[in-house]
Amino acid sequence: MWSFIHKLGSPPWFFRFGGNLVRWLLPVTLILLLVGAFWGLLVAPPDFRQGNSYRIIYIHVPAAVVALAGYYVMALAGAISLIWRIKMADIAMKAAAPVGAVLTGIALVTGAIWGKPTWGTWWVWDARITSMLILFFLYLGVVALFEAYENKAAAAKACAVLSLVGTVNIPIIYKSVDWWYSLHQPASIKFTGESAIDASMMYPLLLMIVAFYGLFAVTVVMNMRAELIWHHRQSSWVRQWAGFE
Amino acid sequence: MPAADQAALSLSAAFFRQFLRHGKTLAASPSDLLNPLLFFFMVVTLFPLGLGPDPERLSQMAPGILWVVALLASLMVSGKLFASDFEDGSLEQLCLAPHPLAILALAEVFAHWLGTGFLLALVSPLFAVMVGLPTQALPVLVVSLLLGSLCLTLIGAVGSALTVSIRRGGLLLSLIIIPLHVPVLIFGSSAVVEATRDGNVASWLALLAALALASLALAPLAIGAALRISLDNG
Amino acid sequence: MYFESIAAAMDMNGHGVYVWLAYAITVSLLVWLFWAPARQLRVRRLWLIAEEQRRLASEALRSGATPPHDHAADGRSSSMESSG
Numbered sequence: 023m024w025s026f027i028h029k030l031g032s033p034p035w036f037f038r039f040g041g042n043l044v045r046w047l048l049p050v051t052l053i054l055l056l057v058g059a060f061w062g063l064l065v066a067p068p069d070f071r072q073g074n075s076y077r078i079i080y081i082h083v084p085a086a087v088v089a090l091a092g093y094y095v096m097a098l099a100g101a102i103s104l105i106w107r108i109k110m111a112d113i114a115m116k117a118a119a120p121v122g123a124v125l126t127g128i129a130l131v132t133g134a135i136w137g138k139p140t141w142g143t144w145w146v147w148d149a150r151i152t153s154m155l156i157l158f159f160l161y162l163g164v165v166a167l168f169e170a171y172e173n174k175a176a177a178a179k180a181c182a183v184l185s186l187v188g189t190v191n192i193p194i195i196y197k198s199v200d201w202w203y204s205l206h207q208p209a210s211i212k213f214t215g216e217s218a219i220d221a222s223m224m225y226p227l228l229l230m231i232v233a234f235y236g237l238f239a240v241t242v243v244m245n246m247r248a249e250l251i252w253h254h255r256q257s258s259w260v261r262q263w264a265g266f267e
Numbered sequence: 268m269p270a271a272d273q274a275a276l277s278l279s280a281a282f283f284r285q286f287l288r289h290g291k292t293l294a295a296s297p298s299d300l301l302n303p304l305l306f307f308f309m310v311v312t313l314f315p316l317g318l319g320p321d322p323e324r325l326s327q328m329a330p331g332i333l334w335v336v337a338l339l340a341s342l343m344v345s346g347k348l349f350a351s352d353f354e355d356g357s358l359e360q361l362c363l364a365p366h367p368l369a370i371l372a373l374a375e376v377f378a379h380w381l382g383t384g385f386l387l388a389l390v391s392p393l394f395a396v397m398v399g400l401p402t403q404a405l406p407v408l409v410v411s412l413l414l415g416s417l418c419l420t421l422i423g424a425v426g427s428a429l430t431v432s433i434r435r436g437g438l439l440l441s442l443i444i445i446p447l448h449v450p451v452l453i454f455g456s457s458a459v460v461e462a463t464r465d466g467n468v469a470s471w472l473a474l475l476a477a478l479a480l481a482s483l484a485l486a487p488l489a490i491g492a493a494l495r496i497s498l499d500n501g
Numbered sequence: 502m503y504f505e506s507i508a509a510a511m512d513m514n515g516h517g518v519y520v521w522l523a524y525a526i527t528v529s530l531l532v533w534l535f536w537a538p539a540r541q542l543r544v545r546r547l548w549l550i551a552e553e554q555r556r557l558a559s560e561a562l563r564s565g566a567t568p569p570h571d572h573a574a575d576g577r578s579s580s581m582e583s584s585g
Contacts, residue, residue: 063520068503074514077513078519078520081523124530124533128530237531241538244542264546
């Protein structure tokens with residue numbers, strides 16, 4: 023176990039391990055995504071209140087769930103990098119930020135599209151969508167901060183601090199937006215009775231959530247590999263990989 | 268024991284020296300003290316111009332307007348917090364000092380807050396009257412701004428410490444700080460909204476106080492770490 | 502299978518536009534997520550190879566030896582030879 027964790031910190035070992043991981047996890051993820059989308063789009067029955075528009079849930083909810091989890095993953099990598107000064111954690115953090123931002127963007131866009139047939143407008147200041155929007159800003163902040171620093175080692179540390187501050191804040195933000203929403207509850211909108219979801223709808227949703235986790239892992243590892251090559255372009259293992267020496 | 272006492276004393280002495288130093292620079296340039304107030308004044312003027320002069324509607328929106336403008340004013344000045352220290356090199360000396368950087372930075376943040384957020388909270392009733400906030404809500408506005416601006420300043424200081432080494436970091440500072448300001452804005456404006464309805468003010472103020480205490484405890488650590496990182500970059 | 506025909510699945514009782522639009526946007530963003538790092542890795546490998554060849558060529562020039570008969574030597578280095 024410990025030797026595995028130690029190996030994770032070794033760039034050439036991780037590069038090879040990541041390559042193997044992507045090789046089998048990528049097809050599995052794609053198959054899960056296809057099966058889940060097919061099931062959710064064409065097989066599952068429609069919702070009795072929202073009709074067919076609810077089928078957006080099969081991408082909206084997994085994207086939102088994994089985007090939020092991704093922020094914690096990023097902050098965890100940041101903490102590891104700050105405490106143990108492991109270079110690999112910096113690279114993981116930098117790799118996770120854009121993926122998380124894109125997933126948050128997917129959750130926002132699909133939420134807006136879902137809102138049109140459900141609420142009649144593209145945008146409603148619903149508690150969950152608002153929280154997602156703020157999460158999107160948090161991600162953008164990390165990405166922008168990293169780009170703004172000239173010294174990339176310092177950039178990674180700064181992003182680690184920022185993402186840790188964000189992690190402390192996220193539960194407060196979510197809770198406060200919830201309370202804000204109930205304080206100003208618009209009378210016209212009554213949505214999400216939080217009713218028990220039927221199994222025929224639940225299974226494809228769970229499948230899609232698993233698939234999105236896989237997607238996050240695969241894309242982050244792919245980003246990390248591309249970053250590792252650049253970072254260690256002088257070292258012999260990269261030169262071997264590129265085909266000389 | 269005496270050695271520990273002496274260390275504690277010198278820590279508080281260092282805190283006070285840092286506090287006075289920052290306070291003196293603020294007092295030496297009164298425009299730094301006046302600018303946020305002027306900004307607050309002018310932006311509050313913009314709202315009736317943009318929304319129309321209807322007193323009913325303005326007074327309904329007053330809590331939100333006042334709190335948003337206070338947040339922007341705090342955002343505007345927080346970029347300056349560590350800028351001069353970074354430029355003249357005194358930040359590096361601060362890092363070398365035997366005392367924890369977090370505590371020394373907190374002294375500066377505290378002086379900065381007294382000069383900006385604290386002052387702004389005290390004069391806010393003047394502007395509140397302009398947008399027709401009901402009189403019964405004025406004390407709540409002041410208290411919420413006192414507690415809230417402390418949170419805003421502490422969180423803003425984290426952002427300022429992170430971006431101080433970046434040239435033209437102002438926009439970046441807003442980007443990384445605004446999402447973190449959301450709970451403060453919600454708790455503060457909700458307290459004032461509830462005050463206009465004679466609703467449950469206490470719970471919102473309690474939340475705001477909790478947030479202020481939490482940021483008082485945690486923000487200095489992040490500020491200290493961020494300042495060291497910024498020195499690495501610059 | 503819930504829908505009886507492809508047309509019904511496309512229409513989804515009037516909601517089809519929204520559902521398919523949401524899925525299309527998602528698919529295009531996901532394709533980009535997978536494609537971008539793969540392309541980056543490929544581009545960086547090509548860059549490394551080009552850099553190595555530049556290095557070999559300049560080393561050969563400096564040592565005074567005849568340039569290597571490297572069929573992969575790029576056009577730029579050969580033009581530098583002729584001008585020099």
